[in-house]
Amino acid sequence: MKERVIEYLAVRKLKQDMKGPILCFVGPPGVGKTSMGQSIARATGRKFVRLSLGGVRDEAEIRGHRRTYVGALPGRILQGMRKAGSNNPVFMLDEVDKIGADFMRGDPSAALLEVLDPEQNKAFEDHYLALPFDLSKVMFITTANLMDPILPALRDRMEIIPLPGYAEPEKVEIAGRFLIPRQLRENGLSEGSVELPPETISRIINDYTREAGVRNLEREIANVLRKIARRLAEDGSEAHPVKIAPDDLDEYLGPRRFRGEITEGEDEVGVATGLAVTPAGGEVLFVEATLIPGGRGQLTLTGRMGDVMQESARAALTYATTRCKKFGASPEFREKNDIHIHVPAGATPKDGPSSGVAMTSALLSAITGRPLRKQVAMTGEITLRGRVLPVGGIKEKVLAAHRARCSEVVLPKENDRDLEEIPEFVRKELKITFIDHLDELLPIVLAEEPKEKPRKKSAKAPAAK
Ligand SMILES: Nc1ncnc2c1ncn2[C@@H]1O[C@H](COP(=O)(O)OP(=O)(O)O)[C@@H](O)[C@H]1O
Ligand SMILES: [Mg+2]
Numbered sequence: 001m002k003e004r005v006i007e008y009l010a011v012r013k014l015k016q017d018m019k020g021p022i023l024c025f026v027g028p029p030g031v032g033k034t035s036m037g038q039s040i041a042r043a044t045g046r047k048f049v050r051l052s053l054g055g056v057r058d059e060a061e062i063r064g065h066r067r068t069y070v071g072a073l074p075g076r077i078l079q080g081m082r083k084a085g086s087n088n089p090v091f092m093l094d095e096v097d098k099i100g101a102d103f104m105r106g107d108p109s110a111a112l113l114e115v116l117d118p119e120q121n122k123a124f125e126d127h128y129l130a131l132p133f134d135l136s137k138v139m140f141i142t143t144a145n146l147m148d149p150i151l152p153a154l155r156d157r158m159e160i161i162p163l164p165g166y167a168e169p170e171k172v173e174i175a176g177r178f179l180i181p182r183q184l185r186e187n188g189l190s191e192g193s194v195e196l197p198p199e200t201i202s203r204i205i206n207d208y209t210r211e212a213g214v215r216n217l218e219r220e221i222a223n224v225l226r227k228i229a230r231r232l233a234e235d236g237s238e239a240h241p242v243k244i245a246p247d248d249l250d251e252y253l254g255p256r257r258f259r260g261e262i263t264e265g266e267d268e269v270g271v272a273t274g275l276a277v278t279p280a281g282g283e284v285l286f287v288e289a290t291l292i293p294g295g296r297g298q299l300t301l302t303g304r305m306g307d308v309m310q311e312s313a314r315a316a317l318t319y320a321t322t323r324c325k326k327f328g329a330s331p332e333f334r335e336k337n338d339i340h341i342h343v344p345a346g347a348t349p350k351d352g353p354s355s356g357v358a359m360t361s362a363l364l365s366a367i368t369g370r371p372l373r374k375q376v377a378m379t380g381e382i383t384l385r386g387r388v389l390p391v392g393g394i395k396e397k398v399l400a401a402h403r404a405r406c407s408e409v410v411l412p413k414e415n416d417r418d419l420e421e422i423p424e425f426v427r428k429e430l431k432i433t434f435i436d437h438l439d440e441l442l443p444i445v446l447a448e449e450p451k452e453k454p455r456k457k458s459a460k461a462p463a464a465k
Pocket of ligand 1: 028029030033034174178214218
């Protein structure tokens with residue numbers, strides 16, 4: 001990321017103008033998007049202002065009200081400029097992916113386009129000011145949690161720089177170099193008065209936070225240091241180094257909040273470990289499939305799946321039906337059973353095609369009655385013929401699998417080009433397998449078949465002839 005920012009600044013410096021694409025940092029909270037904007041401002045000697053576009057649905061919020069309105073105000077862009085007190089600040093527009101449009105009140109994104117367009121922003125019209133205002137010296141930087149919801153017209157103008165989040169050793173390093181020294185200062189503790197060794201930081205990361213960035217990590221470090229500050233203030237004792245071992249954390253932060261190993265536990269029939277990208281970063285998500293005896297082949301989908309995801313589920317069912325013979329089951333299961341696919345964490349809406357592979361695994365497992373290996377996480381879009389197509393967010397997903405202590409990830413073959421983004425130490429601890437076709441999938445994801453017991457008692461799995 002730094003390389004690309006420095007290249008960008010170099011070009012701006014040589015060209016002496018701000019024309020060209022707008023930088024857009026895309027990533028989950030707490031990965032350093034805002035801090036990077038502040039650093040750019042500091043490095044280029046500009047002021048820094050920030051404006052959140054989340055929930056802006058009214059054109060007047062960008063462009064101001066005419067002064068004939070009671071309570072008229074200038075738009076937020078000009079308010080920001082006034083706050084900066086200079087005409088060439090670094091102006092950060094947060095949450096460009098969340099800008100709303102409400103056709104009754106004008107389109108704020110159209111106004112925003114005008115703000116960001118170097119051809120037009122020389123003479124930006126704010127209704128309140130009623131005079132053209134020159135924004136062409138401003139360095140606009142935008143941020144977003146996700147790329148997909150950014151309006152295409154805006155995305156066209158932007159140079160997207162993804163910040164997918166940190167792996168554990170990177171977080172430990174950031175904590176040691178930046179977060180702990182800063183929190184020591186903030187809490188009135190002198191450097192060296194508290195020792196938080198890397199093992200302790202790792203324990204905080206794994207047991208008390210689950211995030212792609214480092215925001216909660218910093219908060220928990222602050223919690224620990226505050227308690228120490230209180231103790232020192234109460235007994236008025238000299239600040240001698242207080243060493244905090246991993247096992248002391250219970251006392252400071254209470255019982256662990258997360259179990260790192262959500263993928264530990266029994267391998268189950270019909271439960272596949274999938275991977276998704278959410279605004280908070282990569283996440284492990286389980287896909288469940290069950291056959292309901294006494295049905296007629298009806299498919300039920302629950303867990304707030306979006307349209308695209310529902311279509312993936314149908315494609316997965318078609319594939320599973322036509323191919324289950326190869327895996328020792330008969331397609332006749334549909335004459336006697338209904339099929340239910342559920343994605344837990346049911347309150348969160350989910351969409352996208354990338355769960356196709358996980359849904360196929362869950363279905364084939366339910367149909368054949370053979371358990372799936374829980375520690376194998378998978379992602380990929382599927383076709384009816386069983387081809388596995390590439391998907392986005394590979395780094396986020398692989399990091400999430402690593403955080404959740406998976407032993408293996410299965411990715412689409414065409415995503416092998418994304419492999420270089422994955423840090424070396426993650427690749428050492430996590431086996432990464434690429435597949436082209438769903439036929440290669442089952443041998444990887446199915447658990448060892450129990451040797452003797454023939455599973456004919458299972459109504460779910462009519463044995464093949
Ligand atoms: N690579 C990093 N090095 C040092 N500090 C970091 C890094 N990434 C994030 N931080 C710290 O994490 C906190 C949250 O960062 P912030 O810039 O607000 O994230 P975002 O805007 O992406 O949500 C800040 O205190 C920041 O200093
Ligand atoms: Mg931010």
